[in-house]
Amino acid sequence: MAKIEVKNLIKIYGTNTDKALEMVRQGADNIEIRKKTKQVVGVRNASFSVEQGESFVIMGLSGSGKSTLIRCINRLIKPSAGEILIDGEDISKMPSKQLEDIRRRKMAMVFQRFALLPHRTIVDNVAYGLEIQGISRDKRYEQAMRTIELVGLKGWEESYPSNLSGGMQQRVGIARALATDPDILLMDEPFSALDPLIRQEMQDELLEIQQKLQKTIIFITHDLDEALKVGDRIALMKDAQIVQMGQPEDILLSPATEYVARFVENVNRSKALTASAVMVKPRSVVHPKDGPLTALYQMEKYGISSLFVTDRSGHLTGYIRAEDASDIAEQGIKQLDSIIQTDIPVTHPDEYLSNLLEVMAHTKVPVAVVDENNILKGILVRGSVIAGLAGERREFHE
Amino acid sequence: MNSLMTLIPRIPLAQWTDNAIEYLQEEWGPATKAFSHVMEALIKGLQDFLISVPPEVIIIFVALLAWWVAGKKIAVFSIIGLLFIINIELWAVSMQTLAMVIAAVGLCMLIGVPLGILSAKNEVVHRIVTPILDFMQTLPAFVYLLPAIPFFGLGVVPAVITTLIFAMPPVIRLTSLGIKQVPDELVELGRSFGSTFFQMLFKIELPLARSTILAGINQCIMLALSMVVVAAMIGAKGLGGVVWTAIQTLNMGMGFEAGIAIVIMAIILDRITQNVGKSK
Known part of the structure; x- marks a missing residue:
C-alpha cells in the first residue's frame, strides 16, 4: 500500500464552489471558470501516490x-473534492x-x-x-x-x-x-x-x-x-x-x-543525469580466449581502436588496444591475456555525470559502466555524454 | 426637501431611551443593585486595605517594582513622586483612586482579553463588537454617567462601571489586533503539528500577541485614570472628588494639587506597564 495516495484532488477557492467544481470536471480552463463563477481553481485533478521512504x-x-x-x-487547506489517503485512511x-x-x-x-x-x-x-x-x-x-x-x-x-x-x-x-x-x-x-x-x-x-x-x-x-x-x-x-x-x-x-x-x-543536466541514462551498449566485446585476429576483425568492422574484454558471464576484465593485438598476431600468440590492460576508468550506473566529466575529458578509452558485481553494463563515449547533456534523447546505439 | 422632511414626524429617540431605561431599571434594577452591593464591598475592601498599609511599605514596593521592570530612573521618580503626594496630604484619596483604577482595569482585562480573542477568531463576533466599541469610545461619558445611578446607586460602583465602559475598548481592540497579527506561517505551524484550540492560544498566539495586549492594557490604565475625575460627579470620591470639590468652590490651588497627584500616579503606572510590554 502506498504511504500517501492522492486521488482526483480538486481545490477551489471561493464561497460557492459547486458550479466551478462541475466545470473543472468538464475540463473548462481556469480563466473561463474564474470569469463565469468568480471562483479560483487552486488544484485540479491531482492524482499521485508516494511510497514509504x-x-x-x-x-x-x-x-x-x-x-x-x-x-x-x-x-491545512480542506480540499473541495477528491481523496487523500494516508496509510489508507482518507484525511x-x-x-x-x-x-x-x-x-x-x-x-x-x-x-x-x-x-x-x-x-x-x-x-x-x-x-x-x-x-x-x-x-x-x-x-x-x-x-x-x-x-x-x-x-x-x-x-x-x-x-x-x-x-x-x-x-x-x-x-x-x-x-x-x-x-x-x-x-x-x-x-x-x-x-x-x-x-x-x-x-x-x-x-x-x-x-x-x-x-x-x-x-x-x-x-x-x-x-x-x-x-x-x-x-x-x-x-x-x-x-x-x-x-x-x-x-x-x-x-x-x-x-x-x-x-x-x-x-x-x-x-x-550533469547533476541530474546518471551514467546509466547516457551509457551505450558496447558494440562488441571479446573474451580472453578469443584470438587477436578476432579482436582485430571486430575493431576493423566497427572502426574503433580498442575493445573491452569480459569473461563468459560478462565480468569486466580489461581492454585491449588495436596496436597490441596486431603485435601479438604477428608474433603468432593466440591468447589475448598478455595484452589486456586493466587500468581502465570504471564507474557505477548511478554515478552523476558531473562527477565523470573530468575523467571523460582525459581518458583515451571509453569509461566502462559496471554494476556491483563487476558486470559490464555499458560504456560511456564522449558522443553519448555530450548528447545527453545537450538534452537529446539517445536513440542511436544498437 | 423641506416638505418631504415634514412628512416624517420627529423620531422621539429621547422618549424611547427614557422608556428603555425605565423598563430595564424595573426589570433589572434589583439584580444590578445586588451586584452593586457585592462590588462595593470588594472595592471598599481594596480601598481600606491600601489606606491601612503604611505608606512606606507601598512606596518601597512600587519603587522595587519600578526598578525591576523599568530601571533606576523610574524608581527614583516613584519615590519622590509618592513622597510628594504624602507631603501635600493627598495620600488617602490617592489610594482610593488607585483602588478604583485597579478594580476597573482588572475587570477590563477579565472581560476585554477574552472578548478580544473571540473577536479575532470569529468574524461574527468581530462584526458585532466593532460598532459597540466605536459607540463606547465616542459617546460622551456624561451621557452614560447619569443612567448608571438608577442601576448601581451613587458611589464607587457606578464610577467603576462607567470607567469600565470608557477604558475597555483598547484592551479588546489591541488583543484582537495582536492575535490577528500572528504570522500565518506560525498559525500553520501550530495546526500542522496537531495543536488544539487552547494549545494554539496559550503556546503560540498569546505569547506572540503579548506586547500588543500589554499596550492595550497600558492604554486602559491611562484612560481609567483620566475617567476617575469625571466619575467623581457621581460620588466616587478619591482624587477626582477633591478636584470636583475644588471646581465647585473655585479653589484653584486645591484643584491643581489634586491634578498633580493624578499626573504623578499616571506617569508611574504608565512607565511600569509600558516596560512590562517591552522586556524580553
Missing part, C-alpha cells in the same frame, strides 16, 4: 498550485479529533520562512510537537536533543531563534519536524529563503539524513536543480495541474509538453 518533489513556479497541494495533504473527510491525532503522530511540516517561535529557545522550539502531545519535559528534551544533534546544532539549544542565521534556523525547523519521529515530512520550499551555497549544503544534509531515516518526503520547490537533486520522483505543476510526473531523468530526457521542455532547458 520515497522523496516526491512537487515543482512549479509561484501560483502553480504546489503550496495548495502540499497543504491539502495535512489538510479529507476525517473528524477533527482524528485529524489532530494524525498530524501529531504521522506528519510534520517544514516551512519556507522557518516558522520558529521567537519567544522559545531552540530546544523548546524543537520540542514543540512533543510538548503538545503531552510528553514530559525530561523526555521531550531528551528526544529534542537527539534531533538537534542530528542537524548539527549541538550547543545552540539554549539560544533564541533570532541569534541564529537563516541556514541554522532551518536546521531547527528540520529538527523540530524530525523530533516527533513522523513517517511523513512535508517540506514547503524549505531552502528557498537561503543563500545558494547554504542551500546546497542543506540539500546534501537532507539527503544524508534521508539515507539514515528513510522518511516519506513531499518536497516543494520552484528550483529544478533542487528538484532533480532531492527527488526520487518529480511532479511538475502548471496552472493548478500536474503536467508531468516521473523520475528526474524522464522529465529531462522526454519532457511531456512544450512547457516542461522550456523549463528543463537551462537545467544543469
